[in-house]
Amino acid sequence: xxxxxxxxxxxxxxxxxxxxxxxxxxxxxxxxxxxxxxxxxxxxxxxxxxxxxxxxxxxxxxxxxxxxxxxxxxxxxxxxxxxxxxxxxxxxxxxxxxxxxxxxxxxxxxxxxxxxxxxxxxxxxxxxxxxxxxxxxxxxxxxxxxxxxxxxxxxxxxxxxxxxxxxxxxxxxxxxxxxxxxxxxxxxxxxxxxxxxxxxxxxxxxxxxxxxxxxxxxxxxxxxxxxxxxxxxxxxxxxxxxxxxxxxxxxxxxxxxxxxxxxxxxxxxxxxxxxx
Amino acid sequence: xxxxxxxxxxxxxxxxxxxxxxxxxxxxxxxxxxxxxxxxxxxxxxxxxxxxxxxxxxxxxxxxxxxxxxxxxxxxxxxxxxxxxxxxxxxxxxxxxxxxxxxxxxxxxxxxxxxxxxxxxxxxxxxxxxxxxxxxxxxxxxxxxxxxxxxxxxxxxxxxxxxxxxxxxxxxxxxxxxxxxxxxxxxxxxxxxxxxxxxxxxxxxxxxxxxxxxxxxxxxxxxxxxxxxxxxxxxxxxxxxxxxxxxxxxxxxxxxxxxxxxxxxxxxxxxxxxxxxxxxxxxxxxxxxxxxxxxxxxxxxxxxxxxxxxxxxxxxxxxxxxxxxxxxxxxxx
Amino acid sequence: xxxxxxxxxxxxxxxxxxxxxxxxxxxxxxxxxxxxxxxxxxxxxxxxxxxxxxxxxxxxxxxxxxxxxxxxxxxxxxxxxxxxxxxxxxxxxxxxxxxxxxxxxxxxxxxxxxxxxxxxxxxxxxxxxxxxxxxxxxxxxxxxxxxxxxxxxxxxxxxxxxxxxxxxxxxxxxxxxxxxxxxxxxxxxxxxxxxxxxxxxxxxxxxxxxxxxxxxxxxxxxxxxxxxxxxxxxxxxxxxxxxxxxxxxxxxxxxxxxxxxxxxxxxxxxxxxxxxxxxxxxxxxxxxxxxxxxxxxxxxxxxxxxxxxxxxxxxxxxxxxxxxxxxxxxxxxxxxxxx
Numbered sequence: 001x002x003x004x005x006x007x008x009x010x011x012x013x014x015x016x017x018x019x020x021x022x023x024x025x026x027x028x029x030x031x032x033x034x035x036x037x038x039x040x041x042x043x044x045x046x047x048x049x050x051x052x053x054x055x056x057x058x059x060x061x062x063x064x065x066x067x068x069x070x071x072x073x074x075x076x077x078x079x080x081x082x083x084x085x086x087x088x089x090x091x092x093x094x095x096x097x098x099x100x101x102x103x104x105x106x107x108x109x110x111x112x113x114x115x116x117x118x119x120x121x122x123x124x125x126x127x128x129x130x131x132x133x134x135x136x137x138x139x140x141x142x143x144x145x146x147x148x149x150x151x152x153x154x155x156x157x158x159x160x161x162x163x164x165x166x167x168x169x170x171x172x173x174x175x176x177x178x179x180x181x182x183x184x185x186x187x188x189x190x191x192x193x194x195x196x197x198x199x200x201x202x203x204x205x206x207x208x209x210x211x212x213x214x215x216x217x218x219x220x221x222x223x224x225x226x227x228x229x230x231x232x233x234x235x236x237x238x239x240x241x242x243x244x245x246x247x248x249x250x251x252x253x254x255x256x257x258x259x260x261x262x263x264x265x266x267x268x269x270x271x272x273x274x275x276x
Numbered sequence: 277x278x279x280x281x282x283x284x285x286x287x288x289x290x291x292x293x294x295x296x297x298x299x300x301x302x303x304x305x306x307x308x309x310x311x312x313x314x315x316x317x318x319x320x321x322x323x324x325x326x327x328x329x330x331x332x333x334x335x336x337x338x339x340x341x342x343x344x345x346x347x348x349x350x351x352x353x354x355x356x357x358x359x360x361x362x363x364x365x366x367x368x369x370x371x372x373x374x375x376x377x378x379x380x381x382x383x384x385x386x387x388x389x390x391x392x393x394x395x396x397x398x399x400x401x402x403x404x405x406x407x408x409x410x411x412x413x414x415x416x417x418x419x420x421x422x423x424x425x426x427x428x429x430x431x432x433x434x435x436x437x438x439x440x441x442x443x444x445x446x447x448x449x450x451x452x453x454x455x456x457x458x459x460x461x462x463x464x465x466x467x468x469x470x471x472x473x474x475x476x477x478x479x480x481x482x483x484x485x486x487x488x489x490x491x492x493x494x495x496x497x498x499x500x501x502x503x504x505x506x507x508x509x510x511x512x513x514x515x516x517x518x519x520x521x522x523x524x525x526x527x528x529x530x531x532x533x534x535x536x537x538x539x540x541x542x543x544x545x546x547x548x549x550x551x552x553x554x555x556x557x558x559x560x561x562x563x564x565x566x567x568x569x570x571x572x573x574x575x576x577x578x579x580x581x582x583x584x585x586x587x588x589x590x591x592x593x594x595x596x597x598x599x600x601x602x603x604x605x606x607x608x609x
Numbered sequence: 610x611x612x613x614x615x616x617x618x619x620x621x622x623x624x625x626x627x628x629x630x631x632x633x634x635x636x637x638x639x640x641x642x643x644x645x646x647x648x649x650x651x652x653x654x655x656x657x658x659x660x661x662x663x664x665x666x667x668x669x670x671x672x673x674x675x676x677x678x679x680x681x682x683x684x685x686x687x688x689x690x691x692x693x694x695x696x697x698x699x700x701x702x703x704x705x706x707x708x709x710x711x712x713x714x715x716x717x718x719x720x721x722x723x724x725x726x727x728x729x730x731x732x733x734x735x736x737x738x739x740x741x742x743x744x745x746x747x748x749x750x751x752x753x754x755x756x757x758x759x760x761x762x763x764x765x766x767x768x769x770x771x772x773x774x775x776x777x778x779x780x781x782x783x784x785x786x787x788x789x790x791x792x793x794x795x796x797x798x799x800x801x802x803x804x805x806x807x808x809x810x811x812x813x814x815x816x817x818x819x820x821x822x823x824x825x826x827x828x829x830x831x832x833x834x835x836x837x838x839x840x841x842x843x844x845x846x847x848x849x850x851x852x853x854x855x856x857x858x859x860x861x862x863x864x865x866x867x868x869x870x871x872x873x874x875x876x877x878x879x880x881x882x883x884x885x886x887x888x889x890x891x892x893x894x895x896x897x898x899x900x901x902x903x904x905x906x907x908x909x910x911x912x913x914x915x916x917x918x919x920x921x922x923x924x925x926x927x928x929x930x931x932x933x934x935x936x937x938x939x940x941x942x943x944x945x946x947x948x
Contacts, residue, residue, distance in 0.1 A: 033871050035773035061871055064771075064881075066863070068567050071349050079570055080777035095350050137446050150442040152450050158346030159568070182450050182538060183342070185564070188897035196894060197452070247774045290823045297825035301724035304717050305738045311792060312741040315748075315756045322759075385652050388645075392653025396646075401657070408660045414915055416853030418886050419908050423663065425894055426901055465659065472656065496635075498642040498649075526749025529855040533895045559856075562751045566860045569758055582752045589747040597743070 034249055037066035038073015038086035039161050040186040041108060041205035042238050046086055048267045049257055056256070056263060063253065067186060070161030074100065077241040083250045085241035088205065089161030099244045105257050106238045107273040108205055109227035110165055113191070113212040117198045118147045122216035128170050131201065134178030139199060147198060153181035154193045154202030162187060165236035166203045170217070207271045228273050235273070319583050326573075326580035329360035334580065338363035341539045345565060348573040359573045364581065366541040370555035373456055373542055374535055375524045378463035382471050383517055385464075390475035391501055406476070412469035421530035424462035429453030429534060437552050445549055449540050456542055457551040459535030463527065467520040474519070478512030479505050511599055518596040525588055528559035537564060558585055671909020674902040680910070684866040684888070696907050698868045699888035702783070703852060703914070705877075706862070706884055709787025710794055710851040715844045717791070718798025723828055725799070726806040746796040754860035757789040761861070771871065771879050783878045786861040793854065794847035801843025805836035838925055845922040852914060855886040866891055866898070885911045 036046055046065045054062035063084070068076070070087040077085030078097035091102050112128065114120050121144060123131070130136045131151060139145040155177045156163035167176065184190040187208040194200040195211050204212075206224065214222040217234055226232035240254050257264055260276035268274040327334055339354055344362045353359040393402050393409075433453030442451050482505045490500040506513075536554020539561070544550045556564070558581050568574045635643050679695030721738070729735035761769055762780035770782035809832060817827040833840070863881030866888055870877035883891070885907050890896050892904040 031872075032772065032774050035771070035777075035779065062869075064869060064871075066865075072567055075571055076777075080775045081570065081773065081779065082777070083773045083775050095352060134447070137443070149439045150446050150450075152452070157342070159349050179340075179343075180446065180448055180450060182452075186897060188899075189895075192894060192897075192899040195899075243775070249774050290826075294823040294825045297828075298724070298728045298730075301720045301728065302734075304720040305724045306734070308717065308721060308745075308792075308795060309738050309741045312745050314760075315753070316744075318756060318759065319752065385656065388649045388652040389656040392649040392656075396649055397653060405657050405660065408664060409656075411916060411919055412660055412663065414849050414853070414919055416855070416886060416911060416915065418853075418855045418889050419667065419912065422889060422893055422904055422908050423666065426904070427666065465663070468656070469660070496638050496642060498638065498646050502645070522747045526747075526751065528749065528751040529859070529890060533890075533893060537895070559749050559751050562755060563856055563859070566751075566755065566758070569755070570762075578755065582755055585749050585752055589749065590744055593743045593747045 031061055033061035034063035034083045034253060035066070035081075036063050036084040036086060036240075037068055037076055037082045038241070039070040039088040039238075040067045040188065041070075041088040041162050041207075042073075042086035043067050043187075044207050045106065045108075045238065045268065045272055049264065052263050052267055053253060053256060060249070069157075069159040069185065070164070071159035074241050077243060080243075083242070083247060084253065087161050087239040087241050088236065089164035090237060091239070092164075101242050101244055101246070102239045103242075103254055103258060104237050104275060105240050105254075106268045107227075107235050107275055108207075108238055109222060109224070109232060109273075110162060110169065110203055110234045110236060111206055111209050111222040112170075112201065112203050112215040112217065112234075113194050113209055114201045114215055115194055115198045116211070116213050118145060119213040120144045120146070120215050122219055122221075125170075125218055128217065129175060132171060132177050132181075133175050134180060149199045152197050152200045153178060154190055154197075154200055155181035155183045156190060156203075157183040157185050160185075161236075162203065162205055169234050169236065170203075224271065224273075238272070316586065319579050319586055322576060322579035323583035324576075326360055326362060326576040327583075329358055330362055334362060334364055335368060336363055337365035337541065341367055341561070345568075345574055345577065348577065349568055349571055360576065362577050362580070364558075364584075366539045367556060367558050367561050367581070368584075369541055370456075370535070370539070371525070371557040371559075373555060374459045374463055374531060374557055375521065377460040378467060378524055379517065379521050381460075381464040382467040382520060383513075386468055386471035386475055386516075387506070387513065389468075390472050390479055391506070393472070394476055394479040395497070395501055395505070409469045409472050409476075413473050415469075417466055417527055417530040418533075420462050420466045421533040424458055424530070424534035425454065428462060429458050432458055432552070441549055441552065445546065445553070449538070449553060451549075451552050451554070452536075454534050454536045454554060455552045456535065456555050459531050459555065459557075462530065462534050463524050466527070466530070467524055470523070471513075471516045471520050474516035475509060475513055478509035478516075482508045514599045515596055518592050518599065522589055522592045525585065525592075526559055527557075528563040531557050532560040532563050535560065667905075667909060667912055670905040671912070673905070675906040675909055679903070679906055684883075696866075696885065696888050696903065696910075698866065699883045699885045699907065700910070702862070702868060702882045702884040703886075703911075705783050705882075706787055706790055706858070707848050707851050709783065709878075710790030711844060711848055713788060713791025714794035714798050714847050714851075715840075718795045718843070718847070719802050719833075719840060721795070722799045722802030722806060723833075726803055727824060727828055727832075742796045742799055745792070746800075749856075750793060750854050751856045751860070753789055753793055754857040757785060757857070757861050761785040761788075769879065771881075779881075781861055781863045781881050783862065783880070783882060786857055789857045789861055790851045790854065793857065794850050797847050797850055798840075798843045801839055801846065802836060805839030806832060809835055841925045842922050845918055845925065849915060849918045849922075852911070852918065853886065855890055858884050858887045859890060862887065864891065864896075885914075 036050065043065065050063040050065050054060065070089050073082065073085035073087050074096055076082035078100055087102070088108065091100070112123060118139070120142070127136070127142060131142065132153065134153070136142060136151065138148070138150055140148045156166075163177075171177070182193070184193055184202070187204045190202045190204050191208045191212060194202045206222070206227070209222075216222060217232065220226050220232045222232055222234065227235050240257065242250055242254070258276050260274070265274050339361065341362065341364060344354065347354045347361070348359060351359070354361055393405060397405075430453055432455070437451050437453070445451065486504050486508070487500055490504050491497075495503070535556060537556050537560060538554040539556050540554050542550055542553040542555050546553070562578055562581055565574065565578055569578065635646055638646070680700065681697050682695035683697050684699070685694035725735060725738065758780050760766065762778050767778040769784040769788070770779050772778045813831055813835060814827060817831050862883065864887060865881060866883045868877060868880060868882035870880045889904050889907050889911065892898040892900045892907065894901070
């Protein structure tokens, strides 16, 4: 009777055996890996650092890097969803959750970008203010513009660290970007929007400027050399965020990133500014 | 006794096995019931704080939804309001203004086109078009969204949105090819094949003897179709309409792509410019903000929006059930 | 027309060709009727043109941008898009999700359909289950994805997805998305199977009982083999529904484009990834990738998959009017138990 029962269920048994066979070796190997996420500005840097970390320590699985914008990263670090959160804005008391440690890992430039059909060389502080707060609405009123027509403003949404940095650095404490601007949810989308729209203008992290025209600010071109020398003032910090009691793996990772060794220095200096 | 590959079982053992099988299968059914009930209950519970803090004004207008949601993300309430403050009217209006025109257009076009295909078209045309329509009914909505954003939106932006039109509303909103009309058109194109297929099916099921009897009485072909075929197919058309509306309401990703993804309260008083203003329906809002699900007040708001969608889906199901009762009453398929 | 009985074949109008007048002259018709006649012709031709345009546009663009290398190269997301890799990972992801979703939906759906058709005791429970399935059929997939995210982020279901080292459960993985897809597709499978079971002639059941077989034996050896075609059609339709959904994928599988498994097959299932639909979203102008060539190519491949599934469903149902009807009921417009 038992043999008969086995024969009846042979397909089911074979299927279960297959599943176990596929799962078993996997279960033995997989170790938990760090999950990192947050700012889309830090994303390209974080991905390269994660890859280099795995190369330097092959036994440690490569950390997984996700996006989502700085606020999501900070919140994620606080709730435990991320082991390490990425933020491209400085910590704000009262807004950020308590009991978090912010570790500075690099500095980054924020560029104002326009479409390649409208290669403005430079904008003064006045012009930046009046364009982004919405006082100036047409390209014909902007000296140095190569096109005419209404200005299509692209902003970032509220969770963005880059938006925060842009407001503080370029607009000061009291001015805000015009609410009629279209808010994009990541650096990549902002870059795409300006590439697609001849009358567009926006702001992105330096690594996202290819394909657009990077506008100079107050007479200084927006490039890595000027940012490093301090001449270009549109520079902000990158942070890695953990709770006050992070896991040992996270501590090891952040220690390696901020150690200033040759590998991390080379990676960071490729498109950002190393500080260690 | 001839067994189907087994020995003849003892009657009591057989009854016990039957009972066990019934319970196992019933467990599947109850399991699905539990899942659905859990979903409805969870959404309702999680949505309650948002409704209780806002009351009926939740459905009204006030601050822009994006501004309220940003305040929830920053944990800094808007001045003068609680952290749960939310006014969903721009989103509800966005849903109405994309879904309603799409459904109406689809209803008219699909009925006329189905009549054409079943009654007037040469059979060669019908034989080619019918499988194509059935294929289009199964095409994923993201492909319609892609066509919309890559083919339709640039054309609308180029030919219909002039610089002066942009200037006229630039203090409030920026216009581009992704707007209300693109969303409604693509939604209509997506719903059309489903409704055409259902209507065609229903028209083909009308008994030939009824149509012949009407012709024998001297009624011309169109009148026959209008009075006999369409009347008979009416419950099926309504059922198809309800199915299409449910599909349109739940369409999140495609409308996020083409309808503007901006919570703007499109203003009909703007005249023709109204058609080119960006909107964002309810489902698309959930889709866009799904990343912030673990931030307290924001998650309650998202569940509140989900609850509104669930209630409308249930109401549509109820309407569908009422229609099917009339199918049973008329006794016609 | 009476509702189809067990023995009378379903009548879809006369089976002999109608001797239609060549083209009825509309000169004698009142103006309104003539207006409607022309409107029908106009919209009919318009519909044909739109359908042809959509199909041809996707074919032309897809063939223009599709290269065979794309089908086997993994995507390489870079900041400057255009020209980086193919979509092998999304194709694998699509197959994995369809497999998991169908593997869940088909057995469960068949079981529920059998229970509703053959047992259905107690009556109030059967009616509640029917209403619940109708509700589920109308629920937007975003709401289902939201609920799924909530459920699968809980600790005790953490084995279905990866957890961070600090213990936070991500809740996004192939397994979680697959389970959500299974729930989504279940009403379709139930409808197809229930319809077919209801249309089986009662003599099958009566004959089996006359031989002294129990209900479960009847179901297993008589009824289920008899509805094989409809069940297969239902399964194929479920696959079609699963292939086409984007919202559940983007929310429950992550918005990336690569599968980065952490350890073998099980690691793949517990990790995030992409399917063709989320890849198309990513490469559309609304996504980070913004590479419309890739988007068209992937859309073409997706369209081919949908075409293949449609063709499969029609082929399975080729000589069986019952199975053909279950294609229609599986659309959901006529969930059969309300007849």
